[in-house]
Amino acid sequence: MPVxxxxxxxxxxxxxxxxxxxxxxxxxxxxxxxFGRRGRVASTSPERALVTVGAGxxxxxxxxxxxxxxxxxxxxxxxxxxxxxxAVAATxxxxxxELASLTTRGLATDRWPWGNMxxxxxxxxAVGVLTFLGxxxxxxxxxxxxxxxxxxxxxxxxxxxxVLYSEPAPLVPALRSYWITIHVTTIAIGTGIFLVSSVATLxxxxxxxxxxxxxxxxTPTRFPVTLGSRMPTxxxxxxxxxxxxxxxxxxxxxxxxxxxxWAEAAWGRYWGWDPKETWAFITWVVYAAYLxxxxxxxxxGTAAARVNLIAFGTMVFNFFIVxxxxxxxxxxxxxx
Amino acid sequence: xxxxxxxxxxxxxxxxxxxxxxxxxxGGPLAHLRNAxxxxxxxxxxxxxxxxxxxxxxxxxxxxxxxxxxxxxxQYIADHPQLSRVLDAAGFFDVFAxxxxxxxxxxxxxxxxxxVVPRLKQHALAMLRPPPIVPRRLDRLPMSDSYPAxxxxxxxxxxxxxxxxxxxxxxxxxxxxxxxxxxxxGYLRETGNLIFHFALVLLLGGIAVGRLLGYQGTVLITxxxxxxxxxxxxxxxxxxxxxxxxxxxxxxCIDRLDDYxxxxxxxxxxxxxxxxxxxxxxxxxxxxxxxxxxxxxLRVEGLRVYLVSHGFAPQFxxxxxxxxxxxxxxxxxxxLDGALLSEGAVKLLDTVDPQxxxxxxxxxxxARSEDGTIRSLDSRPNLPAVAVEVYRGDLGLDSGAPQSVxxxxxxxxxxxxxxxxxxxxxxxxxxxxxxxxxTTITYEGYxxxxxxxxxxxxxxxxxxxxxxxxxxxxxLSLSVRRxxxxxxxxxxxxxxxxxxxxxxxxxxxxPPDPDGRTVVAVGGLARTDAGSYDTEFARVVERLRDTxxxxxx
Numbered sequence: 001m002p003v004x005x006x007x008x009x010x011x012x013x014x015x016x017x018x019x020x021x022x023x024x025x026x027x028x029x030x031x032x033x034x035f036g037r038r039g040r041v042a043s044t045s046p047e048r049a050l051v052t053v054g055a056g057x058x059x060x061x062x063x064x065x066x067x068x069x070x071x072x073x074x075x076x077x078x079x080x081x082x083x084x085x086x087a088v089a090a091t092x093x094x095x096x097x098e099l100a101s102l103t104t105r106g107l108a109t110d111r112w113p114w115g116n117m118x119x120x121x122x123x124x125x126a127v128g129v130l131t132f133l134g135x136x137x138x139x140x141x142x143x144x145x146x147x148x149x150x151x152x153x154x155x156x157x158x159x160x161x162x163v164l165y166s167e168p169a170p171l172v173p174a175l176r177s178y179w180i181t182i183h184v185t186t187i188a189i190g191t192g193i194f195l196v197s198s199v200a201t202l203x204x205x206x207x208x209x210x211x212x213x214x215x216x217x218x219t220p221t222r223f224p225v226t227l228g229s230r231m232p233t234x235x236x237x238x239x240x241x242x243x244x245x246x247x248x249x250x251x252x253x254x255x256x257x258x259x260x261x262w263a264e265a266a267w268g269r270y271w272g273w274d275p276k277e278t279w280a281f282i283t284w285v286v287y288a289a290y291l292x293x294x295x296x297x298x299x300x301g302t303a304a305a306r307v308n309l310i311a312f313g314t315m316v317f318n319f320f321i322v323x324x325x326x327x328x329x330x331x332x333x334x335x336x
Numbered sequence: 337x338x339x340x341x342x343x344x345x346x347x348x349x350x351x352x353x354x355x356x357x358x359x360x361x362x363g364g365p366l367a368h369l370r371n372a373x374x375x376x377x378x379x380x381x382x383x384x385x386x387x388x389x390x391x392x393x394x395x396x397x398x399x400x401x402x403x404x405x406x407x408x409x410x411q412y413i414a415d416h417p418q419l420s421r422v423l424d425a426a427g428f429f430d431v432f433a434x435x436x437x438x439x440x441x442x443x444x445x446x447x448x449x450x451x452v453v454p455r456l457k458q459h460a461l462a463m464l465r466p467p468p469i470v471p472r473r474l475d476r477l478p479m480s481d482s483y484p485a486x487x488x489x490x491x492x493x494x495x496x497x498x499x500x501x502x503x504x505x506x507x508x509x510x511x512x513x514x515x516x517x518x519x520x521x522g523y524l525r526e527t528g529n530l531i532f533h534f535a536l537v538l539l540l541g542g543i544a545v546g547r548l549l550g551y552q553g554t555v556l557i558t559x560x561x562x563x564x565x566x567x568x569x570x571x572x573x574x575x576x577x578x579x580x581x582x583x584x585x586x587x588x589c590i591d592r593l594d595d596y597x598x599x600x601x602x603x604x605x606x607x608x609x610x611x612x613x614x615x616x617x618x619x620x621x622x623x624x625x626x627x628x629x630x631x632x633x634l635r636v637e638g639l640r641v642y643l644v645s646h647g648f649a650p651q652f653x654x655x656x657x658x659x660x661x662x663x664x665x666x667x668x669x670x671x672l673d674g675a676l677l678s679e680g681a682v683k684l685l686d687t688v689d690p691q692x693x694x695x696x697x698x699x700x701x702x703a704r705s706e707d708g709t710i711r712s713l714d715s716r717p718n719l720p721a722v723a724v725e726v727y728r729g730d731l732g733l734d735s736g737a738p739q740s741v742x743x744x745x746x747x748x749x750x751x752x753x754x755x756x757x758x759x760x761x762x763x764x765x766x767x768x769x770x771x772x773x774x775t776t777i778t779y780e781g782y783x784x785x786x787x788x789x790x791x792x793x794x795x796x797x798x799x800x801x802x803x804x805x806x807x808x809x810x811x812l813s814l815s816v817r818r819x820x821x822x823x824x825x826x827x828x829x830x831x832x833x834x835x836x837x838x839x840x841x842x843x844x845x846x847p848p849d850p851d852g853r854t855v856v857a858v859g860g861l862a863r864t865d866a867g868s869y870d871t872e873f874a875r876v877v878e879r880l881r882d883t884x885x886x887x888x889x
Binding site: 286 | 380382383386387389390393394396397398401403404431432543552601603605607608609629630631632633642644789791793796799800803806807810814868
């Protein structure tokens, strides 16, 4: 099947536009963050948040009330709100363009558009954005955190369009299976969700340091702790991190299993400790550790959060380092 | 109904192991042992073991591994001789079979079983036991509410029980006439949790069965040549499981490779590899044909047959001056690169005297490199050519020393028993070379060969089922939420303290019903992952309120 050149070009252009629109969204989120939410510091009693965290995040009051900010001046608030609305609209538009880019790439090559690192990065970015929009439906008050989600997405797509860029091309025979749809889609979905979880975890760690400082009567002055003043409480962030991870974990588990089923058909064994498989296993084990740590006394809170970040780190390592440096059966990076 | 009073406090996490605080041993080796067991089955130990497992896997991906690539391991050892001695001794070149790796996952599984088995018992008891006694002060629970209702407490309780479909409920009457309803749901969470952990054990068992009783045989078959049957010595390489002695393997024969084909995209990249084979399975199975492709193995008799690789086997006809003609002799040449430049040797032992051998390179699309050697531009056979050295003399096969079928024993060359008599490039256009003794060698074209792998893994089905159970268990344990709901229904005449006490900081601050109606106090508790129980709780209370309103009309 030859590659349709004009569609391929269109796909590349859409990809670039998606990055542009996401960047606009990112700037707007920054605007909302900068203009709004001033003064939430005063209203949010850190004692309360700390007590709830200490008592175990599985319980306690629902936290949304604790996370309600004190209202900034009405003018600023309206401005912030306007930024926020534009940001969400731009995010959604960017997502549509990105999906269009993926679709045209798929049509140009007559296959599912996730056969190399660039395409995978695009899918993960799309899922990350989609997950964030999904979180927004449930918890609209975290909208202004969009900048923290869009930042890694824009970086990822930028890398996808530059370092990882590869021409639309047909797949090698081993990849021509319906399992590519199932395996790579679920891996991408899992990765995108874990991305959001790790962002929430990072914010949690920043916010926690901020809360500890305020608790101790100090005013945090150092970046990034200062950012904590405008973040939701640790409780909200911890719950967001946990629930996204808990949502992503079964999906990621299924993705690994579907990969094993595919490997059984393509390579003759369901598991062979190929470097990519090994790192998927490592990621799985560390996320399992996170889910356990969060329910274990002495590990809850900061320690569990670190485990979450390590887990995501292993995933990033698997994507970049294992694909580009370590050779193995999964060498489809599309890079030469 | 008599029920034991249970603490309504939140568990320190549903995922955690049994609440087993490590106590100081109270003398005696038994106490020490028990303490060690508790320590091993504690969640902290499990966490440490999980981290160790992840950490131990890292060298398995960064260092070359023998089962994956023995050549790379040898290369690494040659490059780092000092370091390698230590690494090799410690099993770092086969991490996933190393004793220390096994120690980690076995300890982890012992810890897991030790943790999960008692929970199985606990969970079974919890399923049999009715929900706990309703606490006195519902307003102290994380969620609480109250509303007036019409009807006697018993009627209200009955209506509420009906409304709480999907909840397990128990209604109790206290001495002062107060009726309580305790409701609980989400038992599937722990069920899923247990399924997940037991499925992991099952998965390990399935893997072990495969390791012990499985085997893997590889064979290279050239088109038109006879195939082989499923017997250990007939394979080119055979990797048996620990308990496989190579006898009594499934009855199966690959009769022959009928045809091997690679189809290409327009740009020359391969689109499909396909080996049409004829096989017979079972005691007296009829020959059956099957197109073997990547992603489409043959599954028969508990065996799986895979197409692993392919290549070319150039074909020659040799005529000696005395009139001997050896037609269409060939040997598989092994690919050296992606364009299928292949190396191999054709050896004539008994058919000609003295012995002859052709050793060299085959290129499907041949071209000359700058240094004059042959190379291949494309894996498609557009312009096939073979560059061979012709050897004459004693190939040294009678000595009994093993030698590669793909190369010439160079010792025979050094000791003068074998001499190079020609070095030629043969193509379709100029296929023949005449040796000094009048013997002619003619390149006739090529056949294709395929490497097939026959795998047997009796544990694989168990592994698949276990994997399915793992996902199911995860979905249940991470999506189902354990909730408790308590109703304390106080009759109109007696309105004691408790949940309708004005002095208490009741969340909604609802006063005792002025009309002296029955008052229902509701309390909610999320036993795991509070999540959105607040909204869910509000909905349930709304529904309960509605049912009591309906009764009034």
